[in-house]
Amino acid sequence: MADIAVQRIKKELKEVIESDEIQRCNIFVELADDDYQDLRGKIAGPSDTPYEGGTFHLEIKIPKSYPFKPPKVKFLTRIWHPNISSATGAICLDILQDEWAASMTLRTVLLSLQALLAAAEPDDPQDEMVARQYRNNYPLFFKTAQYWTYFHAGGENSNSEFTEKVQSLKDMGVSDTRALIALSSCNWEMLQAVEEIFS
Amino acid sequence: MAAVDAKSENTNEGNKSDEEDEKEKSTSSSFECNICLDTAKDAVISMCGHLFCWPCLHQWLETRYSNPTCPVCKAAISKDKVIPLYGRGSSNQEDPREKLPPRPPGQRSEPEPQHGFMPGFNFGDGEGFQFHFGIGAFPFGLFTSFNNFGFGGGAHAAGMNIPPVQTPQEMRDERFLSSVFMAMAILFLLWLLWV
Numbered sequence: 001m002a003d004i005a006v007q008r009i010k011k012e013l014k015e016v017i018e019s020d021e022i023q024r025c026n027i028f029v030e031l032a033d034d035d036y037q038d039l040r041g042k043i044a045g046p047s048d049t050p051y052e053g054g055t056f057h058l059e060i061k062i063p064k065s066y067p068f069k070p071p072k073v074k075f076l077t078r079i080w081h082p083n084i085s086s087a088t089g090a091i092c093l094d095i096l097q098d099e100w101a102a103s104m105t106l107r108t109v110l111l112s113l114q115a116l117l118a119a120a121e122p123d124d125p126q127d128e129m130v131a132r133q134y135r136n137n138y139p140l141f142f143k144t145a146q147y148w149t150y151f152h153a154g155g156e157n158s159n160s161e162f163t164e165k166v167q168s169l170k171d172m173g174v175s176d177t178r179a180l181i182a183l184s185s186c187n188w189e190m191l192q193a194v195e196e197i198f199s
Numbered sequence: 200m201a202a203v204d205a206k207s208e209n210t211n212e213g214n215k216s217d218e219e220d221e222k223e224k225s226t227s228s229s230f231e232c233n234i235c236l237d238t239a240k241d242a243v244i245s246m247c248g249h250l251f252c253w254p255c256l257h258q259w260l261e262t263r264y265s266n267p268t269c270p271v272c273k274a275a276i277s278k279d280k281v282i283p284l285y286g287r288g289s290s291n292q293e294d295p296r297e298k299l300p301p302r303p304p305g306q307r308s309e310p311e312p313q314h315g316f317m318p319g320f321n322f323g324d325g326e327g328f329q330f331h332f333g334i335g336a337f338p339f340g341l342f343t344s345f346n347n348f349g350f351g352g353g354a355h356a357a358g359m360n361i362p363p364v365q366t367p368q369e370m371r372d373e374r375f376l377s378s379v380f381m382a383m384a385i386l387f388l389l390w391l392l393w394v
């Protein structure tokens with residue numbers, strides 16, 4: 001790994017640790033190994049969004065040509081969001097692709113991701129299924145995203161109807177994460193979800 | 200804070216150095232390269248005012264050769280439009296151009312020239328000067344090419360718009376030449392009128 005990349009990561013870790021955001025438990029980043037290529041990040045779900053109360057873990061891979069190339073970031077915590085894959089956690093965000101600039105840091109990346117949670121862009125989706133629900137039935141999207149936050153990210157807002165449906169599928173021998181994906185993508189229609197799983 | 204406690208127990212001299220330390224700290228942080236976040240080495244500054252190490256910016260421009268933008272503000276940026284910063288003494292110890300990639304040179308523009316100092320523009324004052332321009336490039340071109348031939352005028356030879364530094368001897372020569380060409384130009388005009 002290039003010296004400049006290691007030096008940058010060291011400085012950036014310091015920057016995040018000394019930042020105001022960490023004092024307010026909004027963002028966090030730490031090393032996952034000793035050679036500064038693999039990091040773990042955490043962001044808090046922004047308030048007044050379905051992600052409020054959740055903590056979202058991120059995998060951050062630093063390329064050898066950092067900071068001339070962007071870090072590779074994905075969600076380890078599953079999330080229901082038009083610009084984030086519900087299956088893999090892959091993120092569609094311009095600054096992590098073409099709009100990356102060498103002056104951006106881990107701190108600005110984490111804050112941008114937090115901003116993305118607060119303002120989705122359904123017209124440029126990563127997860128088409130989620131985006132369609134967002135466009136066609138926003139109240140259901142909100143409830144679903146909130147339930148995912150409860151289910152995967154430690155959020156407090158449960159939903160008894162959704163829990164019941166997930167439980168019924170579990171009784172049929174389906175794993176709860178699989179049940180959650182199927183139900184969410186079928187707008188919580190039991191029959192459709194069953195069909196999707198067993199077809 | 201610990202620094203405040205220490206200060207109160209210090210002598211005046213101690214206080215002074217504490218303050219200087221703090222001043223130094225804040226100064227150095229504003230001279231950090233926007234890419235490596237370290238104090239800028241072989242510093243260059245973009246037209247939008249952002250500071251970088253030349254090697255850092257060069258590498259960024261290499262990765263973004265199709266549409267180079269400032270890594271901070273996304274303004275258009277190019278190799279030719281960055282200005283190197285030379286701190287006192289710092290650039291004397293090591294010539295940055297010997298390192299790869301070379302830092303682009305500074306662009307010097309000379310102060311406004313005095314009358315008779317600059318080759319090619321010293322036909323004389325007032326009417327005569329404007330008149331020659333009106334007729335065409337011939338007297339002008341003849342003059343400059345002769346000047347190049349005779350004195351190896353550095354400005355044209357170097358391919359840059361920087362006038363050479365002239366000795367008093369050269370300046371006298373210039374004045375003499377200018378009056379010769381003034382005369383030639385008048386003869387040329389008369390010839391034109393006659394024909």
Ligand SMILES: [Zn+2]
Nearest residue numbers: 232235252255
């Ligand atoms: Zn630098």
Ligand SMILES: [Zn+2]
Nearest residue numbers: 247249269272
């Ligand atoms: Zn700029």
